[in-house]
Amino acid sequence: MTFNPLRERGIPLDKQLRNWRELNVTPIDPDHADPYTRCRIIAMNGIEVEAVMFSHQMARHCPDTEIKQQLARVRYIEAQQQKAVNWLLPGLASVLETTLAYEQVAVDLTAWVARMEPDPYLQQAYQFGVLEDFDHLYRYANLYEMIEHRKAEKVVDQLTEVMPGRPTIMHHRDPVDNVREPYDRATVDPLSKLHALTIMSAEQQTMNFYMNVGPEYMEPIARRLYQEIGLIEEEHVTHYESLVDPGETWWEMLLNHEYNECYLYHSFMETESDPKVKAIWELHLNMELEHLRLAAEMFNKHDTRDVAEVVSPKLPKPVTFEPNKEYVRDLIATQIDHTTIGTGYVQEAHERFQKFQEQIHGGEQPPSEAVIEENKAKSGEEYRLETEGPHPVERLRLS
Numbered sequence: 001m002t003f004n005p006l007r008e009r010g011i012p013l014d015k016q017l018r019n020w021r022e023l024n025v026t027p028i029d030p031d032h033a034d035p036y037t038r039c040r041i042i043a044m045n046g047i048e049v050e051a052v053m054f055s056h057q058m059a060r061h062c063p064d065t066e067i068k069q070q071l072a073r074v075r076y077i078e079a080q081q082q083k084a085v086n087w088l089l090p091g092l093a094s095v096l097e098t099t100l101a102y103e104q105v106a107v108d109l110t111a112w113v114a115r116m117e118p119d120p121y122l123q124q125a126y127q128f129g130v131l132e133d134f135d136h137l138y139r140y141a142n143l144y145e146m147i148e149h150r151k152a153e154k155v156v157d158q159l160t161e162v163m164p165g166r167p168t169i170m171h172h173r174d175p176v177d178n179v180r181e182p183y184d185r186a187t188v189d190p191l192s193k194l195h196a197l198t199i200m201s202a203e204q205q206t207m208n209f210y211m212n213v214g215p216e217y218m219e220p221i222a223r224r225l226y227q228e229i230g231l232i233e234e235e236h237v238t239h240y241e242s243l244v245d246p247g248e249t250w251w252e253m254l255l256n257h258e259y260n261e262c263y264l265y266h267s268f269m270e271t272e273s274d275p276k277v278k279a280i281w282e283l284h285l286n287m288e289l290e291h292l293r294l295a296a297e298m299f300n301k302h303d304t305r306d307v308a309e310v311v312s313p314k315l316p317k318p319v320t321f322e323p324n325k326e327y328v329r330d331l332i333a334t335q336i337d338h339t340t341i342g343t344g345y346v347q348e349a350h351e352r353f354q355k356f357q358e359q360i361h362g363g364e365q366p367p368s369e370a371v372i373e374e375n376k377a378k379s380g381e382e383y384r385l386e387t388e389g390p391h392p393v394e395r396l397r398l399s
Ligand SMILES: [Fe+2]
Pocket: 048, 051, 077, 078, 081, 261, 288
């Protein structure tokens, strides 16, 4: 059975508003939930935040009151969806536990996208980025053990390994080198557009999350680590957003956003293990089908092309959260010492990279290094979760 989101009928827009009782969702159980259910919630929250912010940006560029009213109507529903989704997270989990889950999303979602991406240049961008978020997970896991006296496997289970990736100290690049080359909207595989939008949105939400929660900590090392990694997420947003063709029209961008929401809700509905959460994915899919229909209507009115030239009538295979351990290990073994230069990649440090490194570190050890040493001193050894054997790079093995 093929699912054509352009043909399926959703819930009429005037039936989509929820009252307080309907918005008051029951959060997942932090101790018994499937870690990948939590990952789907975090990923989908990032998508809804992007839906809201994109619609605001579009409205700010739109002189037509009627179109603005239409955008406002749909955006209010997106805002309710964001609340319903993000409020599935339990207040019982600590901010640091949620942070570990954010990095688990970044690892397993980006790795999956990299595996499925048909375009080699775009694939390289995901492969490059995933090794950095993988290292963030390791740094935060050590902070978690140090200040909460718990082990990250409580959050990530055995699904994602925790060990050094490309060391965080090396992620600080001159901003010029974070800009990639965009795909060409006329020739690119439609799947690539969805991938870029998804990862850009997830990284943007991670950036926003760290910039907001970082200063809530008392412990100086926690405050500092969030600052450091928060700045790298800024680099990641620059990296991923530059993959998107800036020549897309506003109507086209809106269409891509709504289509991607349909794709992801459909994917998560198909793969969800928690029946209560699955019911929300299904409800939201039915709302998004109507958003997509309305976006297509606007596109038809204002763009000269056919909707089918921009988005595919057939949904791609569902985005799946699953372990990517061997894939990530392989990348660590082959791409750990990569950095960027201009819109490309190199294996050695170059002048601009080195100059930036000198400036940002100021001759001191960054928080991402200090956290490992401090945890070693406090807990006896650093925290790792190497389920598939010793680290693939010899110099990064525990002695
Ligand atoms: Fe939405």
